[in-house]
Amino acid sequence: MGLHPEERVREYRDKGYWTDDMIDALLRERVRQFGDITAITDPLNRQTLLDGPFRTLTWPELDEQVSRLAQVLLAEGVGTGDVVGIQLPNTVEIVVAFLAIVRIGAIVAPFPVQYRAWELTHLSNVAQVRAFLTASRIGQRPAAAELAGLRPQIPSLRWVGVFGAGLDERIAAADDRAGLAAHLAGFSPDPNDCVTICWTSGTESTPKDIPDPAVRAQYFPRYRARDWEFTMARTTLARIVDPQTGAEITEAGVPGELRISGPGVFPGYLPASGVPDPFDEDGYLRTGDILEIAGDNLEYLRYVDRSKDMVVRGGMKISAAELEGFIAGHPKVADVAVVAYPDEVLGERACAIVVPRPGQSVTLEEIVAHLREEGIATFKLPERLEIRDELPRNPLGKILKRELRDELRQ
Numbered sequence: 001m002g003l004h005p006e007e008r009v010r011e012y013r014d015k016g017y018w019t020d021d022m023i024d025a026l027l028r029e030r031v032r033q034f035g036d037i038t039a040i041t042d043p044l045n046r047q048t049l050l051d052g053p054f055r056t057l058t059w060p061e062l063d064e065q066v067s068r069l070a071q072v073l074l075a076e077g078v079g080t081g082d083v084v085g086i087q088l089p090n091t092v093e094i095v096v097a098f099l100a101i102v103r104i105g106a107i108v109a110p111f112p113v114q115y116r117a118w119e120l121t122h123l124s125n126v127a128q129v130r131a132f133l134t135a136s137r138i139g140q141r142p143a144a145a146e147l148a149g150l151r152p153q154i155p156s157l158r159w160v161g162v163f164g165a166g167l168d169e170r171i172a173a174a175d176d177r178a179g180l181a182a183h184l185a186g187f188s189p190d191p192n193d194c195v196t197i198c199w200t201s202g203t204e205s206t207p208k209d210i211p212d213p214a215v216r217a218q219y220f221p222r223y224r225a226r227d228w229e230f231t232m233a234r235t236t237l238a239r240i241v242d243p244q245t246g247a248e249i250t251e252a253g254v255p256g257e258l259r260i261s262g263p264g265v266f267p268g269y270l271p272a273s274g275v276p277d278p279f280d281e282d283g284y285l286r287t288g289d290i291l292e293i294a295g296d297n298l299e300y301l302r303y304v305d306r307s308k309d310m311v312v313r314g315g316m317k318i319s320a321a322e323l324e325g326f327i328a329g330h331p332k333v334a335d336v337a338v339v340a341y342p343d344e345v346l347g348e349r350a351c352a353i354v355v356p357r358p359g360q361s362v363t364l365e366e367i368v369a370h371l372r373e374e375g376i377a378t379f380k381l382p383e384r385l386e387i388r389d390e391l392p393r394n395p396l397g398k399i400l401k402r403e404l405r406d407e408l409r410q
Contacts, residue, residue, distance in 0.1 A: 002192045003267040009192055017235050017263035022189050024103045027066070031059045042091050049089040050135050051164035057092060062099075065092075068174040069100035072167070073131065074183055076159045080105035082130040083197065087111040087120070087147075089138055093163050097133045098196075104180070105187050106130075108196040113138050114395040117146065121153045126272045127197050128156045136164035197270065218303050220291065225299040236262035239284065240291060243307055246280070252293045255304045255317060259284035290319075309401060311338070314346040318380045320401075323371075327352055327382075330370045332362040337391055337399050341384060341408040351384040353404055355391060362387075384408075 012018040030039070041056040043049070057065065078084060084101045086108060088094040094110075101108045109127045111120060124132070134143045144162040151157055161167040223233045240249040240256040249256040261284045269275040278286050290310060294302040304319050311318040320338040327336045335355035340348040356362050364385035371381055386408075392400040 002190070003194055004192055012263045015235075018191065020191055022191065023195065024099070024189070027063065027099060031063045034059045036060065040092055040095055046091055049139060050091050050093065051137060052093075052168065055092045062096070065096045065171065066099040066103055067177055067180060068171045069096055070103045071174040071177045071180045072161065072170050073100060073104060073106065074179050076131060076161070078104065078106055078131045078159070079183075080187060081107065081194075083107045083109050083127045085109045085111055085120075085124055085127070085129040085132040085134075087113060087115065087132070087134045087138070087143060088163070089113055089135075093133075093135070102195060104183060105189055105193065107194050110196065110198070112199070112395065113143075116395065117150060119395060120147065121150050123199060124150075124154045124157065126270055128272070129154065130156055131159045131161065132157060133161045133167070134163070136162055198266075219294065220301040220303065222293065222295070222299050222301045225295075226297065232262075232264060236260055236264060237284070238301070240293060240301070243290075249293070252295075252298055255290050255292045255310075255319075257307055258287045258289045258291045258301065260287060261285065290317075309339075311340040311348050311350045313343075313348055313350065313379060316379045318350055320350075323350065323352070323376075323380060323382065326371055326374050326376060327354070327367060329374075330362065330367060332356055332360040332366070334358075335391055337401060337404055338382065339401050339404045339408065341405070349384065350380070350382040351386060351408055352382040353386045353388055353391065355388050 009018065036058045039057055039059040039062045042054045046052075046054050073084070078101075084097075084106050086094060086097050086101075087110075088097065098108050098110070109123075109129055111123065115123075132147060134147055136142070136144050144160070144165055147160060151160070161170075221228045221233060223236050223238045228234075238258060238260045240254075241247060241259055242249060243257045259280060261282075265285050268278065280286055288307045290304040290307050291301040292304055294300045305321045309320040311320060320340075323338045324336050327333055327338070333354055334357045337353045338350055339353065341351045343349045352364075352367055354362060354367070362385075364382070367385060368381050392403045394400055
C-alpha cells in the first residue's frame with residue numbers, strides 16, 4: 001500500500017527528510033549493537049493488567065519473540081498488506097505484537113483498551129481487519145470473550161490470537177521458522193508502505209521560550225518565522241487561512257484555520273472511513289484547528305479553538321473553548337460545553353450546556369452575570385442554557401459536541 005505519490009517521495013528523499021530506514025532493520029541493528037542489554041520490561045502492575053508472568057527481555061530475546069509470533073501469524077494466513085488489530089495494555093506483549101506484524105509486512109491497527117463493542121466493530125470494518133491479537137483479560141474485562149461475540153459482525157476477521165489462552169504456547173512452540181525465512185526471502189519492504197492505522201482524536205503541543213505554563217499551553221512555534229531548533233520546524237510548511245475564502249492570513253490577531261504540509265504529515269484517511277479528503281488544492285492538510293499569529297516578532301501561533309467549535313454569530317466568531325473556560329470557573333458549574341444553535345437572523349447563537357455541581361442549580365442569568373464580571377465581550381455571551389446530568393463523551397473522554405448540536409437542532 002503506497003501511501004504517498006512518487007513525486008512527494010522523491011522530493012522528501014532529495015531534501016533528506018525521508019530515508020530508507022525500516023523499522024525491522026532498525027530492530028535487528030539494535031540487537032547487534034546492544035546484545036544482552038535489557039530492551040524492554042513489563043510494568044510493575046502487570047498482574048492487574050494481564051495474565052502471565054512478569055517479563056524482562058534483552059534485545060536478542062525480544063527479537064526471538066518477534067520472530068516466533070511472526071511465524072505464528074504467517075501460519076494463520078496473515079500476509080503482507082493484511083491489517084492486524086491489536087488491543088492490549090502496555091506490557092511486553094504489545095511491543096512483540098507490533099514488531100512481529102511489521103516484520104512480515106502486515107499493517108498494525110492498535111485499538112485503545114478503552115474501546116468496546118461499538119468501536120471495535122465499526123473500526124475493524126473500516127480497516128478490514130484480517131486478524132486480531134488480544135488477551136484473555138485486560139484488567140477485569142474478558143477482552144477475548146467480548147471480541148469472540150463480535151466476530152459475526154466483522155466479516156473480514158479470520159483469526160484471533162489470545163495471550164493467556166493458547167497464543168503464548170504457540171509462540172513458545174514455534175521453533176521451526178522455515179515459513180518465516182521463506183517469506184522474508186521473497187519480501188522487499190518499502191518505506192512508502194503502510195505500517196500502522198491510527199484512530200484520531202486530536203493533538204496538542206507546546207513551544208519553547210514562553211515562561212508562564214498557563215500561557216505556554218496555548219502557543220505553538222510559527223515555523224520559519226525564526227530559527228526554531230528542531231527538525232519539524234525546518235521541514236514543515238504551515239500557514240493560517242480564512243476557512244471561508246482560503247485566503248492566507250499574515251497579520252497578528254486574526255483567527256484562521258491552520259494548514260500544514262511536510263514529511264511528518266499523514267497521507268490521508270482510509271476510504272471506508274467516509275471522511276472527505278482532508279487536503280486543500282495546494283496539498284496542505286486542513287487541521288480543523290483555529291489559530292492566530294502572535295508574539296512580538298510574530299513568531300508564535302496561538303491556539304483559539306477547533307473550527308467546528310467556533311460559533312459564528314452575525315459574522316462574529318466566538319471561541320467555544322474560551323467561553324467554556326470562563327463558565328467552568330462559576331462555583332455552581334461542574335462541567336460545561338458550548339455549542340452553536342441555528343438562528344434565522346444571526347445564523348448561529350451560543351448555547352451553554354451545563355452540568356451543575358451536586359445539590360446546585362444554575363440559571364442563564366447567573367452564567368451571564370459571571371461572564372460580565374470577567375469582562376467578556378457582549379456578543380460572546382451565551383443566549384441559551386441547557387441543563388444536563390452529564391455530557392456525552394467518547395471512550396477517550398472527549399465531549400461529543402456533534403450529538404449536542406444535533407439535539408439543539410431538533
